[in-house]
Amino acid sequence: MVTDNPSVVAGAPLLSVVDVSKSFTIHLRGGVRLPVVANVTFDVCSGECLVLGGPSGIGKSSILRMIFGNYAVDTGRILVRDRNTGDVADLASGDPRLVLSLRRDHLGYVSQFLRALPRVSVLDVVAEPLLARGVERKLASNRAAAMLERLNLPSSLFNLPPATFSGGEKQRVNIARGFIIDHPILLLDEPTASLDEANRDVVIGMIREKLAAGTAILGIFHDIPVREAVATKIIDVAAFSTREAA
Numbered sequence: 060m061v062t063d064n065p066s067v068v069a070g071a072p073l074l075s076v077v078d079v080s081k082s083f084t085i086h087l088r089g090g091v092r093l094p095v096v097a098n099v100t101f102d103v104c105s106g107e108c109l110v111l112g113g114p115s116g117i118g119k120s121s122i123l124r125m126i127f128g129n130y131a132v133d134t135g136r137i138l139v140r141d142r143n144t145g146d147v148a149d150l151a152s153g154d155p156r157l158v159l160s161l162r163r164d165h166l167g168y169v170s171q172f173l174r175a176l177p178r179v180s181v182l183d184v185v186a187e188p189l190l191a192r193g194v195e196r197k198l199a200s201n202r203a204a205a206m207l208e209r210l211n212l213p214s215s216l217f218n219l220p221p222a223t224f225s226g227g228e229k230q231r232v233n234i235a236r237g238f239i240i241d242h243p244i245l246l247l248d249e250p251t252a253s254l255d256e257a258n259r260d261v262v263i264g265m266i267r268e269k270l271a272a273g274t275a276i277l278g279i280f281h282d283i284p285v286r287e288a289v290a291t292k293i294i295d296v297a298a299f300s301t302r303e304a305a
């Protein structure tokens with residue numbers, strides 16, 4: 060990591076997960092607790108793509124959701140480092156305002172499924188993160204269109220809401236929205252699961268560009284060619300599991 064600020068430790072991780080554990084309480088089953096992971100500990104540095112591996116149901120998506128603040132952690136810390144100042148914030152113990160500000164400035168997340176408001180056009184769905192940061196509408200729309208064109212989404216779809224799109228089309232909209240901002244940390248939950256080979260290759264290229272620009276990426280890729288193309292390190296989440304895979 061290159062910085063002019065002496066307070067920043069060169070090569071310090073942008074994301075550190077420290078001794079995190081998580082169990083779910085199933086209220087419909089009389090409050091039974093299902094432990095999922097414990098002692099989850101790893102770092103992700105600038106330019107690194109750490110892949111979470113392991114069997115279905117072992118807790119990979121839950122770890123991403125905890126890091127994005129969608130799931131609360133039971134114990135442990137999720138440390139997000141500011142790459143300019145070196146300041147570190149613990150998302151795990153932060154209030155919702157801290158979580159929102161870390162999402163705005165540090166954490167991008169591409170989930171498996173697009174959650175879009177009804178009647179909002181694809182262009183607006185993708186441009187929204189830029190508009191929220193004060194980018195002028197025309198410029199934001201142009202950048203959204205360029206991103207969607209790169210992902211081979213037909214321009215005839217740009218002004219439609221994505222609710223009725225195919226799985227692969229929705230996934231490309233989701234990727235465009237997640238990649239349009241240069242977040243220092245990017246969380247990817249199977250971003251290529253519904254894509255054909257040509258579009259998968261486009262996404263591999265986009266991920267590699269982010270890495271070259273210094274983004275710290277944490278991802279889940281069941282697709283082995285994608286994993287091999289982008290991973291700098293793979294962690295087997297079974298090592299943190301507290302139970303058998305589902």
Ligand SMILES: Nc1ncnc2c1ncn2[C@@H]1O[C@H](COP(=O)(O)OP(=O)(O)OP(=O)(O)O)[C@@H](O)[C@H]1O
Pocket residue numbers: 083084093095113114115116117118119120121122305
């Ligand atoms: N909100 C929730 N409430 C209750 N249990 C949950 C919840 N979210 C996840 N789980 C359970 O936690 C376990 C881990 O799920 P998770 O989705 O993290 O696994 P995964 O490794 O990502 O699986 P896959 O590879 O199939 O996507 C599963 O047994 C799942 O049923």
